[in-house]
Amino acid sequence: MNVFVKMVSSELKLSLREPLLLFFSFAFPTILIVILGSIPSFREPSEEYGGLRTIDLYVPIALALIQAMLGLQSTPQVLATYREKGILRRLATTPAHPMALLGAQLVMSLLTAVASAALVLIVGRFAFDVPFPRYFLLFTLCFMLSAAAVFSVGIFLAAVVPSGKAAAGIGGLLFFPLMFFAGLWVPRQNLPDVLNRIGDFTPLGAGQRAIQEAAAGTWPAAIAVAVLVGYVVVFGLAAAKLFRWE
Numbered sequence: 001m002n003v004f005v006k007m008v009s010s011e012l013k014l015s016l017r018e019p020l021l022l023f024f025s026f027a028f029p030t031i032l033i034v035i036l037g038s039i040p041s042f043r044e045p046s047e048e049y050g051g052l053r054t055i056d057l058y059v060p061i062a063l064a065l066i067q068a069m070l071g072l073q074s075t076p077q078v079l080a081t082y083r084e085k086g087i088l089r090r091l092a093t094t095p096a097h098p099m100a101l102l103g104a105q106l107v108m109s110l111l112t113a114v115a116s117a118a119l120v121l122i123v124g125r126f127a128f129d130v131p132f133p134r135y136f137l138l139f140t141l142c143f144m145l146s147a148a149a150v151f152s153v154g155i156f157l158a159a160v161v162p163s164g165k166a167a168a169g170i171g172g173l174l175f176f177p178l179m180f181f182a183g184l185w186v187p188r189q190n191l192p193d194v195l196n197r198i199g200d201f202t203p204l205g206a207g208q209r210a211i212q213e214a215a216a217g218t219w220p221a222a223i224a225v226a227v228l229v230g231y232v233v234v235f236g237l238a239a240a241k242l243f244r245w246e
Helices: 003-016 017-035 054-084 089-093 099-127 134-158 162-184 191-198 203-213 224-240
Strands: none
Touching: 003 017, 003 099, 017 054, 017 099, 054 099, 054 134, 054 162, 054 203, 089 099, 099 134, 099 224, 134 162, 134 203, 134 224, 162 191, 162 203, 191 203, 203 224
16 A cells, blocks of 8 residues: 555545534534425426426535535645644655645545545435436546535645635635525525626535536536636646645
């Protein structure tokens, strides 16, 4: 087992020791679907949504919630805390370069996101008859691109904030407005056009649009894909440029 695989395994084990984080990033999105799906009116087709049900809309929104929890709160807080405590500086003197730890943290977060998303889709399908995405491969690519965009913002936060507490605070401040544009409180289909247009330029709003369109069996809008790629490139490069190991 090489060093990187060991580090990924270590990060996974450490995440299991944080029950609160594990609950909100893995279990809570599925619990949310169960709660919403238990509301009878949410299981009834709506003309307002083109024949879709409210629960059909909230399954993709739960996927955005997974990305936000991991990308905006967990990842930046963990990485900033590692730097604050000198863990990254000490790693620089070992064969396990700090960049490997950064990669291991991202892989761990991505594995958690995929597992949590799979659970949401399975529960949605078999508990509330929410169809699986029509273009599953395209849907998966959109989910991964959206996750990459959100995680890039999270790494950028970890690069510029001074401490783990600051990362948690700023990540929390970003979480609520970005999840608003993703449709957590009001589905995007109910938002005014101007808010949807603004949301299309946020990582979670653009990701939600691409994911919902792929799930419905249509190609995602070019603007959504371009915005997501832009976040990955801009914030990824900025994080690489500004990230401090000590």
